[in-house]
Amino acid sequence: MTDNEITYLIFGIVLALSMILDLAFLTKANTTITLRKAFYQSIFWVAISLAFCGFVWYELGGIVGMKFLTAYLMEKSLSIDNIFVFILIFTFFKVKEADAARALFVGIILAIIFRVVFIYLGIELIERFHWLLYVFGFFLLYTGAKLFFKKDEEEFDPSKSLIYRWAGKIFRITNVEPNGRYVIKSKGKIFFTTLSLVVVMLAAIDIVFALDSIPTVVSLVREKANVPFSADDKLVIYSSNIFAVLGLRSLFFLLRGAVNKFDFLQQGIAIVLVFIGVKMLIEFFDIHISIYISLAVILVCLLGSILYSMQVKRKGTPKEVDDGTL
Secondary structure, three states, rough: OOOHHHHHHHHHHHHHHHHHHHHHHHHOEEEEEEEEHHHHHHHHHHHHHHHHHHHHHHOOOOOHHHHHHHHHHHHHHHHHHHHHHHHHHHOOOOOOOOHHHHHHHHHHHHHHHHHHHHHHHHHHHHHHHHHHHHHHHHHHHHHHHHOOOOOOOOHHHHHHHHHHHHHHHHEEEEEOOOOOOOOOEEEOEEEEEHHHHHHHHHHHHHHHHHHHHHHHHHHHHHHOOOOOHHHHHHHHHHHHHHHHHHHHHHHHHHHHHHHOOOHHHHHHHHHHOOOOOHHHHHHHHOOOOOHHHHHHHHHHHHHHHHHHHHHHHHHHOOOOOOOOOO
């Protein structure tokens, strides 16, 4: 077996074992995920991801390992935007604590499947039509600028989304308390509960966010324009996406009580998106920005926006009381 095939095999084994462990011990049915549990679960997923990064570094070299680390960090930061929308969806549908973890687990499994399909299609399209990279570059510039100037009142409203209206017209949706059920049979007819609608919306929202994240990570790991994707690059794109998505559930419970504590994080993410958009566009002039510079920009923007948010909060709001839950 080649080094790349061995890495794919290890990735598959780690992924399967982690999900079995997660489902068997970390996501038991009808259990509430406390802040403490969410913290340890987040540490678990980050540790697994960094351990795989170390293996990639050892097996395929430092450059590939650095690409994975940069792509994973980028995907992890972009997933924070997913979390804020997920919180709005769960609040809108009044999902019980006992049902939340399993609903997120199913939604994330669907998101992984769709991500794999989208990544495969994206790579194929870019290799066939290189000019699509420039289209994605302008798209990221637009998305970054829009996110930077986005106002607080422009929150996502689940009831106004296309997927919500589409599901209501096609499926029979019941407002009966789901109690962990996704489907209910009543009077000889099958009804989908609001919990099943939540799962569908989670997967659909992740697809929307993938339109930003996949071009972004593709630009980060690709060596040069007009050069086919290497086997190492494809491995990094797939694995960094999947590892970032797997940690979404624990991140959801960890950040749910802190949605308003990082007011300027979206500006940091927006600047990174603009940077990646520029990086894509200047490839037209055969200018390539190294992975080390990309990693540095991501770290500076994200850490800077988080620290600035904390500083502004300390100056502008009363000091919060530590409840000792963590």
